Amino acid sequence: MNEQFKMYISQLRHSHIPESIFSVKMLFYIKTSLFSLFSYLGAKDHRCFYTTDEILRYLYEDYLQIIHIHSSLVATWNKDLVPCIGHLTGVIAKCYWSGEKNRTQMKILFSTEQLTCDHVRELIYIIGYEQFHKEIKSVRSNDETVLIDSILMVLLNIVRTQNINWFFRSNIIIRETLLTVAEKSLYDEICLRAYVVIGEVLSDEQLKELKITDSMVNFHFNMLEEAWHHTSKQYKQIPIEYLLRDLRTLSKNDSIQQRIADQNKIPLLIEVSNKYQTVYHILWALSFNHDIQQQLRSNPSFIHNLSQLAKESDDDLMREITHGILWNLEINHQHRPISQNINQNTFDIMISYSHKEKVLCKQLYDELTKSGYRVWIDFDQMHGNVMDAMAQAIDRSEIIIICMSEQYRQSNFCRAEAHYAFQRQRRIVPVLMQKHYKPDGWLLFLIGQLLYVDFTKYEFVRAMDMLSKELKVIHISDMKITPVEREIDIDIIPPNLSVSSPEKFSDNILQWSQSQVHQWLLQHKLVQLSQLLIDCNGRSLIHLYKFMKQSQSSKILSLLQEDSLRRINQSISLIELSCFHSIMHEQQRQQRQQIKKSIKSTEISRNIEEVDF
Numbered sequence: 001m002n003e004q005f006k007m008y009i010s011q012l013r014h015s016h017i018p019e020s021i022f023s024v025k026m027l028f029y030i031k032t033s034l035f036s037l038f039s040y041l042g043a044k045d046h047r048c049f050y051t052t053d054e055i056l057r058y059l060y061e062d063y064l065q066i067i068h069i070h071s072s073l074v075a076t077w078n079k080d081l082v083p084c085i086g087h088l089t090g091v092i093a094k095c096y097w098s099g100e101k102n103r104t105q106m107k108i109l110f111s112t113e114q115l116t117c118d119h120v121r122e123l124i125y126i127i128g129y130e131q132f133h134k135e136i137k138s139v140r141s142n143d144e145t146v147l148i149d150s151i152l153m154v155l156l157n158i159v160r161t162q163n164i165n166w167f168f169r170s171n172i173i174i175r176e177t178l179l180t181v182a183e184k185s186l187y188d189e190i191c192l193r194a195y196v197v198i199g200e201v202l203s204d205e206q207l208k209e210l211k212i213t214d215s216m217v218n219f220h221f222n223m224l225e226e227a228w229h230h231t232s233k234q235y236k237q238i239p240i241e242y243l244l245r246d247l248r249t250l251s252k253n254d255s256i257q258q259r260i261a262d263q264n265k266i267p268l269l270i271e272v273s274n275k276y277q278t279v280y281h282i283l284w285a286l287s288f289n290h291d292i293q294q295q296l297r298s299n300p301s302f303i304h305n306l307s308q309l310a311k312e313s314d315d316d317l318m319r320e321i322t323h324g325i326l327w328n329l330e331i332n333h334q335h336r337p338i339s340q341n342i343n344q345n346t347f348d349i350m351i352s353y354s355h356k357e358k359v360l361c362k363q364l365y366d367e368l369t370k371s372g373y374r375v376w377i378d379f380d381q382m383h384g385n386v387m388d389a390m391a392q393a394i395d396r397s398e399i400i401i402i403c404m405s406e407q408y409r410q411s412n413f414c415r416a417e418a419h420y421a422f423q424r425q426r427r428i429v430p431v432l433m434q435k436h437y438k439p440d441g442w443l444l445f446l447i448g449q450l451l452y453v454d455f456t457k458y459e460f461v462r463a464m465d466m467l468s469k470e471l472k473v474i475h476i477s478d479m480k481i482t483p484v485e486r487e488i489d490i491d492i493i494p495p496n497l498s499v500s501s502p503e504k505f506s507d508n509i510l511q512w513s514q515s516q517v518h519q520w521l522l523q524h525k526l527v528q529l530s531q532l533l534i535d536c537n538g539r540s541l542i543h544l545y546k547f548m549k550q551s552q553s554s555k556i557l558s559l560l561q562e563d564s565l566r567r568i569n570q571s572i573s574l575i576e577l578s579c580f581h582s583i584m585h586e587q588q589r590q591q592r593q594q595i596k597k598s599i600k601s602t603e604i605s606r607n608i609e610e611v612d613f
Contacts, residue, residue: 005033006058012084013065015073022080034087041094052095053108060109063092064119071122074129079143085126086147093153096161110162117167120158120174123151128177138186145187152181152193159200165406166436168201175202179210188223189238192246195219199250203440207255217259220247221268228272244278251285252410254441258565261291270302280309280321284412287328288419288442290570297329320386324412327387347376349471350397352417354407357433360455361403364431367464373471390417399427399474401467402443404452405434409443422446427474431455431467445568448535509587512538524583526576531568532560545584 008026011017037055066085070077092109110116126132127148135144159165168174175198182194195216199207207213224243227235234240250256260266266286273279286292296302310322349368353361361377368375376393390413394400400421408414419442421428430439430452439447453470455463512520514537521530536544548556557572564572 005029006062009059009062009066009088012081012088013062013069015069017078017081019078019080022078027080027083030084031087034084034091037091038087038094041091041097055091056095056108059088059091063088064109067119067122067126071125074126075131082147083143086143086150089154090146090150093150093157096157097153113162113164116158116162116164120155120164120167121171123155124174124177127151127181128173133181133184136185136187136190138188140187140189145190148181148185149187149190149193152190152197155197156193156200159197163406163434163436165201166438168197169203169206175206175210179212182212183215188236191219192223192238192243196246196249199253199256203438204254205440207253213253213255213259216250217256217263217265220250221260221263221265224272225268228268240272240276241278244272244276244282248278248282248285251282254289257286257289257292260286261289261295264295266292266295267299270296270299273302277318280318280325281412284321284324284328287325288412288415290568293329296325303329320413323385323387324416327416346374347393347397348373349375349399349401350393350421351375351377351401351403352408352414352421353377353403353433354405354411354414356407357403357405360433363460364401364403364455364464364467371468386413387416391420394421394424394426397426399429399471402428402430402447403433404430404437404439404443404447405432406437407434409439409441415442418443418446429453429467429470429474431463432457509538509542512541517541521580524579526580526583528564528568528570528573528576529580531570532564532572541584545581545588548581 008030011021011026040050041052041055066088070081070085110119132144132148135142136148137145140146140149159168178194178198182191182198185191185194195212198210198212199216202210220243223235223238224240224247227233227238227240227243235243251260266283269279269283269286273283283296287296306322306325310319310326313319313322351361351365351368362379365375365377365379376397378389378393394417400418402408402418402421418428428447428450430447430450432452432454433456435456451470453463453467457463458466514535517536517538517540518530518534521527521533533541533544557574557577560577561572564570
């Protein structure tokens with residue numbers, strides 16, 4: 001990094017660069033210098049002549065200006081400009097790659113969110129140039145391959161450090177460009193990076209629309225398996241640690257989880273977990289899937305090792321992860337009784353949040369306590385088994401405020417916490433903590449049609465006022481929590497148990513509320529359908545039954561199966577469907593008989609058509 005190098009780089013900031021500038025000396029100087037910096041940053045052991053921050057501060061202004069000027073002119077690029085921009089982008093990417101733990105590099109490069117979004121758009125425009133796609137090789141050996149790979153490295157670091165998933169989700173061109181690059185690339189690392197960016201930023205619904213989850217899972221696990229069985233523990237030049245890190249990202253997506261289950265990839269992950277503990281992070285995310293739960297339970301050796309780790313590991317984080325997996329498998333909480341002291345130190349509200357929103361949630365906590373509410377939040381109240389502590393906190397609280405953000409949705413612990421609150425039928429009040437974020441995946445299913453207070457749209461004082469009004473509607477100040485016997489978890493209700501005492505329902509199903517439909521299904525031990533049809537009232541139930549009678553069985557089964565996997569991550573139970581059909585048929589028969597007995601006038605008989613189903 002000297003004046004000569006700086007002068008050559010600065011010359012690239014002009015929109016029209018004469019060919020005479022690209023002299024042999026200039027190209028040699030730029031390529032050699034940038035390649036040396038790239039190698040220096042990628043070395044595991046080197047003396048720190050320059051820090052990543054120093055290199056970045058030296059180059060970032062030139063880099064941003066060069067990309068900004070030349071992205072819209074990509075079709076007119078001089079062939080000598082491609083390696084210059086490719087190697088420069090590679091060095092910028094390596095600065096983030098080498099220093100991603102301290103997260104300071106992004107602040108150097110992008111001072112505002114708008115600047116970040118503009119830069120992403122410019123990079124996408126470059127890699128969308130079709131002529132480059134034709135030149136990509138199977139190894140990082142030519143200028144076009146280096147350019148595309150380097151840009152994807154920058155994009156991947158941006159999505160991992162900046163909260164701009166909303167921008168990727170709202171821009172169809174970005175999605176289509178990344179997908180095209182992934183499908184056409186002969187270079188595995190380019191394909192891998194494109195898939196990981198897609199998996200990182202898109203919602204579950206968007207991934208399903210693209211119909212690429214099978215390809216993503218196959219591609220990733222083929223590389224992982226080959227790396228695992230290779231003596232170097234690498235796939236070509238990709239270390240297995242990188243593959244596992246990327247899989248940890250993909251494993252948060254519900255549709256990816258289901259494909260992993262369908263393709264029976266869990267045995268490989270269990271095998272790899274013996275050497276690489278990061279796999280336990282992946283397995284915790286995957287263990288929210290019903291089919292994967294069954295696959296994990298069927299491996300007694302793994303369950304034994306997991307239980308031992310939970311008891312004996314000196315690593316607090318590892319104990320938390322193993323407790324989380326065991327919790328999802330219902331091994332260590334299935335019959336856990338509610339504490340006899342639950343009526344002591346009870347709370348009006350529990351705040352469930354991701355620690356990335358800790359500052360704002362602390363404000364929320366302070367304001368609620370000032371208003372007289374008894375509030376539980378895990379600043380310092382969780383000790384020992386955090387899953388048990390979480391469950392006890394929920395059992396002792398009447399209302400759960402869920403602080404929604406992308407980080408909350410991606411957190412395994414937050415998901416377990418929210419799911420348990422849902423199972424315990426606590427009153428859930430969602431609040432939005434991240435600008436532009438829209439609930440998706442499991443979080444969208446959990447909050448359903450609930451209204452939420454947007455703390456990013458309004459000033460804090462006004463948002464708090466709106467939240468207070470919502471809490472007053474629930475009459476929280478008059479509530480008292482009394483100890484009750486723990487309900488059997490909804491997934492494991494034995495056939496001879498009822499969930500609650502029978503409720504008196506109206507004879508006319510059309511008049512049933514959502515709550516009554518839910519209770520009626522549970523009383524008939526249709527547990528899975530009670531989850532799947534959580535938003536249905538009586539009229540919806542009748543329409544579903546009519547649809548089942550009038551449609552082809554294969555068609556209705558396929559639609560219900562797809563809906564069940566999307567909403568509750570479970571395969572539809574044919575036994576429950578058969579029971580539901582039989583019970584509804586009997587309900588129909590009884591209702592017809594009752595109506596016929598009550599007919600006393602023509603006017604009443606006309607109403608038969610409305611209530612008959």
